[in-house]
Amino acid sequence: MNLPRFPEFKLIGLEDQSLLTAAIARAPHEACEINFANIFLWRHFERSKLTTINGNLCVLCEPSQEPAYFLQPIGDREIEGTIRTCLSFAPRISRVDEGFAMKYGGSFRSEQDRDNFDYVYRTEDLAGLKGKKYDGKRNRIRKFERVHTYAYSRLSREHLPGCHELLAMWLEAKAGSDGFLANVWRAVIEEGLTRPDELGLRGGVFEIGGRIAAFSLGTELSPKTAVIPIEIVDPAYEGLSQLVNREFVRREWAGFHFINREQDNGIPGLRRAKTSYHPHHFVKKYNIWG
Secondary structure (H helix, E strand, O other), X not given: OOOOXXXXXXXXXHHHHHHHHHHHHHOOOOOOOOOHHHHHHOXXXXXXXXXXXXXXXXXXXXXXXXXXXXXXXXXXXXXXXXXXXXXXXXXXXXXXXXXXXXXXXXXXXXXXXHHHOEEEEEHHHHHHOOOHHHHHHHHHHHHHHHHOOEXXXXXXXXXXXXXXXHHHHHHHHHHOOOHHHXXXXXXXXXXXXXXXXXXXXXXXXXXXXXXXXXXXXXXXXXXXXXXXXXXXXXXXXXOHHHHHHHHHHHHHOOOOOEEEOOOOXXXXXXXXXXXXXXXXXXXXXXXXXX
16 A cells, blocks of 8 residues: 655554565664554554655654654655654654764754663573673573473463453553553563564463463564563562573574663663673664754
């Protein structure tokens, strides 16, 4: 199908998947946001809309809690003119990778966005946890395995009731009284669980005593990199999160060189946790302002 030309927009839908995926494949991105599943799953919260500018595919996000922004344009035609058009409509272009910012940001005001840096790890590091720097992770896993027996399965429809039950418990613990946050995450994760095949997602489920205690969802970001945007773990099991992190990579993503574990959003605890796995590199992101 043909997408509208700026200033016309359309709300993103499943019918846009093949076109958007093909456009991204022609101009690969390292940023976790630039893949169809991410854009689609967050469409209600971000109110994501599509348009074309100078033949480039552009995604406008208008979340209720922050100013509107465009994602980095997907394409390579008349980029400076495309940037100017985007900035005539929204105050910034966000989640811009470093290469794009260095090449085009000089004519505009640009700044690093540390809270949105993606953490990227070598697959062999997450799957092996070898060496002294991972002693603590391996010890936690061993402690868990001494006490518990788990079963791993590829996510299927029969797992959905147990996943939804775990998600409700996890949201109550993590979001607390923040109903807005809970509803956003519930909508995103439940849709990912119920239509993984349509969105190109691959899921893994961990059961303890016949009950689902963890699940994770990931997808291909590029031929060399997988991204894992969703990992839900029952916090009652010490060491389970470390085991899930390792086993999901081992069992589903061993054919990729790198694993992108997304950003920390400036949350101190999340930053410590992601740093503790010793990232190979960051996908450094920028904002470009008019």
